[in-house]
Amino acid sequence: MSIDKKYLKTKNICKVTFHLPAGGAGGAATAFLVGEFNEWAMHSLPMKKLKDGSFKLTIDLPIGNAYQFRYLLDDDRWENDWSADSYCYSEFGNCENSVVEV
Template identity: 90%
Template sequence: MSIEKKYLKTKNICKVTFHLPAGAASGAETAFLVGEFNDWAMHTLPMKRLKDGSFKLTIDLPSGTTYQFRYLLDDDRWENDWSADSYCYSEYGNCENSVVEV
């Protein structure tokens, strides 16, 4: 898993690419990026499935912020990004969320 960040020089925006490798996706047909940046809406940020079975998505996030997030696979399985900047417990207390800092 990886997170790539590209900061724009002219705007206070960071282009963040989230990549879920095929091994972590475990044969999933669909993957969605879900987090604070989309109010935890489960189906608003679909990730593109690549030929090798991995998933990728790039979104713009305001610089100077942190966001909790997770990946939703096949609408029934949650996965963290183990290359996230940090982790924190969910407000529901039953899992850890990945954190990206931009």
């Protein structure tokens, strides 16, 4: 798993690429990026499945913030990104959310 960040010099934006490798996806057919940046809407950010079975998605995030997120696989399994900047407990259960800081 990886998170790549590219800060734009002319805007207060960071292009963040979320990459879920095939091993982390566990053979999933679909993956969605879900988090504070999309108000936890489960299907608004579908990730592109690559030939090797991994998933990837790039989104623009305003800098100076930290965002909680998780991956939703096949609409029934949640995964964290183990290369996230940090983790915090979810207010909706006994799980941790990944956090990306930009």
